[in-house]
Amino acid sequence: MTSAPDPRTAPRTRQPSRAARWSRSRAARWAVPTGLAVAVVGAGLVAPVVAAAEPDLPERTAAELIDDLQTAEVAGLSGTLVHRADLGLPSLAGLTGQGGGPGGSTDALSLLDGEHTLRVWAVGPDRSRVSLHGEMGELTAVSDGEDLWTWSSDDRLATRYLLPDDGPGTPAADLRARVDAVVPPLTPREVTDLLLEAVGPSTDVTVGDPVTVAGRPAHQLVLTPRADGSLVESVRIAVDAADRVPTRVQVFAVGHEPPALEVGFTSLSLVPPDEETVTFTPPPGATVEEVDLRQAAEDATAPHGGAQDPGAGTTGPGDGPPVDLVGDGWASVLVASLPPGALEALAQGAAGMPAPESEDGASFGPRHGGDDDADVPPTAQVALLLESLPAVEGDWGTGRLLTSRLLSVLVADDGRVVVGAVDRTTLEAALTRSASPGPTGPTG
Amino acid sequence: MSAADAGLHRATHTAPAGDAERLGNLVTGMAPAGGARAVPRGATWRLFRSELRLIYRRRRNLAGALVLAAVPIIIAVSIRVSGSGDGDSFLFGQITVNGLFVALAALFVQMPFFLPTAVATIAGDTVAGEANQGTLRYLLVVPVERTRLLLVKLAALVVFAASATLLVAGVGGVVGVALFGAGPLPTISGTTLSFAEGVGRLLLVCGYLTLCLVALGAIGLFISTLTEQPLAATIAVLVVALTSQILDALSQLEPIHEYLPTHWWFAFVDLLRDPVATEALLPGVVSALAYTAVFTAAAWARFTTKDISS
Numbered sequence: 001m002t003s004a005p006d007p008r009t010a011p012r013t014r015q016p017s018r019a020a021r022w023s024r025s026r027a028a029r030w031a032v033p034t035g036l037a038v039a040v041v042g043a044g045l046v047a048p049v050v051a052a053a054e055p056d057l058p059e060r061t062a063a064e065l066i067d068d069l070q071t072a073e074v075a076g077l078s079g080t081l082v083h084r085a086d087l088g089l090p091s092l093a094g095l096t097g098q099g100g101g102p103g104g105s106t107d108a109l110s111l112l113d114g115e116h117t118l119r120v121w122a123v124g125p126d127r128s129r130v131s132l133h134g135e136m137g138e139l140t141a142v143s144d145g146e147d148l149w150t151w152s153s154d155d156r157l158a159t160r161y162l163l164p165d166d167g168p169g170t171p172a173a174d175l176r177a178r179v180d181a182v183v184p185p186l187t188p189r190e191v192t193d194l195l196l197e198a199v200g201p202s203t204d205v206t207v208g209d210p211v212t213v214a215g216r217p218a219h220q221l222v223l224t225p226r227a228d229g230s231l232v233e234s235v236r237i238a239v240d241a242a243d244r245v246p247t248r249v250q251v252f253a254v255g256h257e258p259p260a261l262e263v264g265f266t267s268l269s270l271v272p273p274d275e276e277t278v279t280f281t282p283p284p285g286a287t288v289e290e291v292d293l294r295q296a297a298e299d300a301t302a303p304h305g306g307a308q309d310p311g312a313g314t315t316g317p318g319d320g321p322p323v324d325l326v327g328d329g330w331a332s333v334l335v336a337s338l339p340p341g342a343l344e345a346l347a348q349g350a351a352g353m354p355a356p357e358s359e360d361g362a363s364f365g366p367r368h369g370g371d372d373d374a375d376v377p378p379t380a381q382v383a384l385l386l387e388s389l390p391a392v393e394g395d396w397g398t399g400r401l402l403t404s405r406l407l408s409v410l411v412a413d414d415g416r417v418v419v420g421a422v423d424r425t426t427l428e429a430a431l432t433r434s435a436s437p438g439p440t441g442p443t444g
Numbered sequence: 445m446s447a448a449d450a451g452l453h454r455a456t457h458t459a460p461a462g463d464a465e466r467l468g469n470l471v472t473g474m475a476p477a478g479g480a481r482a483v484p485r486g487a488t489w490r491l492f493r494s495e496l497r498l499i500y501r502r503r504r505n506l507a508g509a510l511v512l513a514a515v516p517i518i519i520a521v522s523i524r525v526s527g528s529g530d531g532d533s534f535l536f537g538q539i540t541v542n543g544l545f546v547a548l549a550a551l552f553v554q555m556p557f558f559l560p561t562a563v564a565t566i567a568g569d570t571v572a573g574e575a576n577q578g579t580l581r582y583l584l585v586v587p588v589e590r591t592r593l594l595l596v597k598l599a600a601l602v603v604f605a606a607s608a609t610l611l612v613a614g615v616g617g618v619v620g621v622a623l624f625g626a627g628p629l630p631t632i633s634g635t636t637l638s639f640a641e642g643v644g645r646l647l648l649v650c651g652y653l654t655l656c657l658v659a660l661g662a663i664g665l666f667i668s669t670l671t672e673q674p675l676a677a678t679i680a681v682l683v684v685a686l687t688s689q690i691l692d693a694l695s696q697l698e699p700i701h702e703y704l705p706t707h708w709w710f711a712f713v714d715l716l717r718d719p720v721a722t723e724a725l726l727p728g729v730v731s732a733l734a735y736t737a738v739f740t741a742a743a744w745a746r747f748t749t750k751d752i753s754s
Contacts, residue, residue, distance in 0.1 A: 119721065153534045
């Protein structure tokens with residue numbers, strides 16, 4: 001090892017090698033920020049891969065997993081969910097709040113597209129809080145065991161739904177349906193319950209590779225529809241290995257590799273949260289509304305009594321538009337008829353409206369979009385959306401078709417609407433089979 | 445030319461009071477020690493103080509501070525006069541309920557442009573400004589070790605970023621409470637915090653935004669070592685901040701969004717949820733620290749290897 005010459009005494013002839021050292025040290029110095037940058041980006045890329053590593057779990061049969069899901073009891077939980085929708089919907093600008101920019105509004109429809117964060121807390125079976133995070137807002141539903149509260153931070157609106165007592169006269173299922181009407185199935189638990197109901201002879205149930213969800217090892221249950229025409233390729237349910245609760249549900253569409261719909265925990269704790277989190281007190285400055293569902297429930301359970309009241313605005317089973325379920329299992333199709341004249345009314349509402357602006361971020365809902373001067377009423381938005389859809393025709397007539405990876409909707413010009421997680425052929429077949437409601441006039 | 449001449453030179457160019465005194469201090473503090481390695485303790489502190497004096501005594505910077513402070517006042521007065529913030533986002537809508545929201549709304553409004561501009565001005569000036577004034581080589585002659593000089597500049601940037609956010613929050617808070625009163629603070633989640641907790645959350649917001657701005661400042665520090673034109677450096681920093689925000693708004697570029705320096709800025713809103721949601725705040729903090737580290741290191745690599753000729 002040679003000692004480095006003292007720079008002060010080094011002769012001038014050492015200059016070239018000093019320059020070489022200089023450039024070496026320059027390279028060494030630049031290696032620091034470069035190395036840091038590579039390390040940061042690398043960690044960002046590697047961390048998710050490590051976190052999602054396949055865990056080593058003892059084997060479990062599909063039947064055992066279904067049994068786990070149906071019998072697991074949790075005293076409470078709190079966690080964060082990520083909801084991802086990649087439905088391949090046509091541009092719904094104006095219908096869904098654009099989640100991208102700050103100020104994007106928060107509503108349940110925005111879940112149809114993109115990635116959203118939800119937080120959930122639950123204490124026991126009937127008390128919970130679910131919050132849908134928007135960029136600048138939050139939509140919260142709190143079920144405190146007695147009433148259901150919803151909170152929309154965009155409108156500073158707290159709504160209290162007075163729920164019927166779960167007494168002998170009121171079927172629990174009916175109550176549940178009413179709560180679901182306000183809060184769509186969001187958590188893996190709710191989605192799983194729905195799916196397990198659908199498991200029947202039309203479904204292959206198998207066990208997939210174990211996965212890590214929210215840092216917890218989980219088994220995977222794979223449901224594969226056997227039905228022809230179904231848009232669903234498979235559904236994967238992650239079942240927590242330790243606590244047997246569903247931690248993630250992924251729905252895969254035919255011919256599309258990434259999940260079309262996914263809801264899963266990114267963090268989960270099965271320790272019951274504070275009682276405080278599942279109670280709701282309207283904050284100062286909030287508008288408080290009250291919706292009484294008790295009367296409606298009585299009407300619904302009464303055998304065709306007050307449900308025929310023409311003034312009733314609620315959608316009891318008796319007074320909605322006629323709805324038929326055609327087909328069964330995964331390929332079932334919902335056939336409904338719009339009230340006569342509804343399409344014409346929509347078309348009139350749209351007349352004179354400007355074409356939808358592609359990026360205006362206005363949201364669909366009566367209470368949103370107040371800060372947007374291009375405030376298109378929702379009916380006109382629906383009409384414009386309808387017009388933007390491709391026109392289709394068949395032996396059933398003509399109409400407009402909305403297709404997505406998981407759901408197809410066909411609105412016939414005679415007012416019939418068919419909806420299903422099926423392809424176009426199946427929808428058209430269902431329309432052909434269902435009798436036309438009887439033309440009220442010559443329809444195009 | 446001697447170090448004392450350097451002080452004069454700098455003073456004639458930069459005008460603000462205390463600048464001649466600055467190098468004077470440095471000279472008396474360090475010159476006797478003789479070698480670059482034998483700098484007495486306290487010299488760094490003196491350099492830091494003189495750096496702060498340079499920032500806070502500049503008329504240009506004071507004018508910028510007035511703009512920052514004016515925004516919350518304008519927001520508060522206009523909402524007071526018009527009577528309500530209805531129809532606006534949560535931050536604005538709650539102003540009439542609790543005065544602290546004036547501070548939050550002002551931070552929200554200024555985060556895309558005004559606060560980054562303030563930081564870009566200071567950061568662009570750090571090295572390029574000295575080079576442009578011809579004071580840099582004299583500073584180094586004094587002698588100040590380059591690494592130390594850079595770290596002192598970064599520390600001054602941190603202080604400046606914190607003071608800028610606290611200025612907006614402080615003015616907004618005081619004006620807001622004066623016009624709309626103090627009381628329990630409604631959160632985005634629909635819960636209610638006590639006023640003290642609300643102030644705590646506001647301070648957390650300031651801390652988080654300071655981190656974000658320091659990351660931008662570190663980028664500016666690096667750019668400032670590349671040029672001798674402080675204005676060019678400032679504009680470059682602003683271009684970085686604005687381009688990043690534009691790219692962040694393009695959904696087609698979604699895969700790179702989380703790597704953009706401005707992507708996590710508005711996660712500060714999550715501090716107003718109850719309980720605080722950390723899903724975006726934590727990556728935001730990590731991102732800000734990573735940007736600060738990488739670009740400070742890059743500035744160091746550049747500054748310690750570059751030929752200083754002015």
